[in-house]
Amino acid sequence: MMREYLQRKIELVNKELDSIYLEQDALNSTLAKSMNYSLMAGGKRLRPVLLMAAADAVGANGENFVHLATSIEMIHTYSLIHDDLPAMDNDDYRRGKLTNHKVFGDGVAVLAGDALLTMAFEVIADSPNVDVAKKLKIVKEISHAAGPEGMVGGQVIDLESEGKHIDMNTLQKMHRAKTGALFCAAIRSGAILGDATDKQLEALTEYARQFGLAFQITDDILDVTGDEASIGKPVGSDEKNHKSTYVTLGSLQSAKDLAQKAVDNAKEALKDFGTEADFLREIVDYLISRKK
């Protein structure tokens, strides 16, 4: 059941992203190509899927909100483009494909990221099936999560930690901001769109926190145990780059234990939800068993 649900939602997101791209009256074709290159580079679409799934979990039909959901994928994609730049992680490959700046040059890559981030807010404002008050709440959720106190703040901590030993507290703070905040905003946005009660919103927020944690620990584990062809980047790069991770600060086993604990906590947060939340329950298991 979970795989069909996931596949269907991913296809919906891809179709919607495609139509937004086609609708765009491209002022400049280089920019449009560069934006599209990264948007369509085979992402897992986890954030928009989680948004729709959270709306489903509170009894709404998440698919009605696919247009708005693509905004979060645009923000995620922009962050990857900027993260890969020579001034940051200086990565040549992502998901087995050349990174944006390797294809389009550093200048266009910076601007393609800027354009995706900006356009995300226009997509929210233009979304059908959503009243203005909810749209504005979501502008607030997402801008806060992606901004200086969220994702971008986490990126700067990451940049400053390069090659340095950091402690577990700093590591957690960094990941909560860098990846956790946007997961949280995706799930909370879905809950808001689906008219969640305050109690449901709180439970889904806790689910999102644990989800983000399990996601990040799994990323760190895959850097050690993963298969280069599957993850699309060299294995063992964290250790080589003296990067502090949940594995290097503990052990492979302690990281696996922490990940399992986060999965259990995520499911526990959903205890008052019915079968509508089954996808959210199942995807955390899938998450820590993933190979890429």
Add this chain to the structure above:
Amino acid sequence: MMREYLQRKIELVNKELDSIYLEQDALNSTLAKSMNYSLMAGGKRLRPVLLMAAADAVGANGENFVHLATSIEMIHTYSLIHDDLPAMDNDDYRRGKLTNHKVFGDGVAVLAGDALLTMAFEVIADSPNVDVAKKLKIVKEISHAAGPEGMVGGQVIDLESEGKHIDMNTLQKMHRAKTGALFCAAIRSGAILGDATDKQLEALTEYARQFGLAFQITDDILDVTGDEASIGKPVGSDEKNHKSTYVTLGSLQSAKDLAQKAVDNAKEALKDFGTEADFLREIVDYLISRKK
């Protein structure tokens, strides 16, 4: 009268920017310092002042909207930070001060720009004295103006035109997108906030277009006639860089004539407005007589 009005509005904007910065629970002090460095680097605050002036012109009190107005200054500031990067214009100085990346490094400069852009939308969402429907309209105005069909689209045309001869049509298209669109969004946002009629909104949009044109032509003229100490960058850099401008595509005199025509057209667009629009009338004269 104009100078007092301008001075008062600039001080309000600076005070508001200061308080937003202080309120910010800085997740990372490097990021906060970098954002603040460029926000407080002595900008003319033209865009937020125009927003407030447009609200005044339709009979509202523009000063009520100073919080929202700072969002446009944040977007303008982010665009300057990214524009100065080595991957783009590679400028070491702006307004006589070192550019952001020269002080904080390329990586932090990219992220400070990202943070300012993202935070701008949170500032809109949080603005007092504005109902949700208007806020959402303004999110749409500004995201469209700053996005791939506006400012960022214009930046890519600029990047692709480097060292190449471009014709007058391309030059106009580039500037309308790169600088014109955000002026337009500032003025239209002020008009919307002040409950402009459709006819007033249309007239102010035309004013904004002519304003943006006069602004850009004056920039090109100053690159030839300006004083290095006043404009804070080397004079004659456009010609040295083989950059197509309103001066190099015509002559100094033809550029001056075009600028004067845009000023006349801007004032003509305000013909049905009363004395409430006097500031907007006077500032276009000031604009083409400016020395920096």
